[in-house]
Amino acid sequence: MNAACTVLMYHATHRHDAELGGADAHYAVTLDTFEAHLDCLAQEGAVACAVERVPALGAAGQRTVGMTFDDGHATNLQAAQALAKRGWSGTFFVNPSTVGNPDFLSWDALRAMAAMGMSIQSHAQHHRYQNELTQAEQLDELSQSKAAIEAQLGTACTVFAPPGGRTTPDTVRLARQAGYGMVSTSRVGLWDLRRADPWDVPRFAVLAGTPMAQLRAWVRQSPLEVGKQVLRYRALRTVKQALGNGGYERLRAALLPPSKDN
């Protein structure tokens, strides 16, 4: 049994810049880079799988890396094909309100991905931050997206990834009330499989500039590299809390090329 698991978070996975559309280039990884990451996992003796399948595979002695994708960008179909080619899977968190829009996956594409063994799950109905909503609105976001995904795909929607990683003290209770069984956030760290707490599944964001050596170190669960990333996340979270969503977005816009949050 593995003591911990690395869960990765991707966004767009494009072949060339023309495919990026409105996606955030800072968070986008080219398909070539993504394939190289899968090669890296194979070299490290790990298999990629949908995050909710990690505990069962881990208990069976398989070394796993949880594979997740936020926002439902159209280019994720290519990532799904790359995973399926290896007999692997991933969890794709989509917003039903944007499914079928230009640059986003369609329901047909999502059905094809589900048929390949991919897991299609909720990133809320709209890409609205939970900490800017009332409790009733948070519950609506959870319930509507779950109902839409299940009606369109005929598969169970039981995992929730909050937009922008923003949560409230009520997020888990409301997710449970809406019928979910797992919440995967943007908190950085390894997922402790001895507890396998389904309500706080942390992830490592893979960015355009993430070096291969760093990805490999996360997969190897290097205490130094994991620790550095956790400290960076905590510092950033402190800044976010101090500035609020609006202030943080303005600061980020001033420091980085035009973009949105994950």
Ligand SMILES: [Zn+2]
């Ligand atoms: Zn997002």
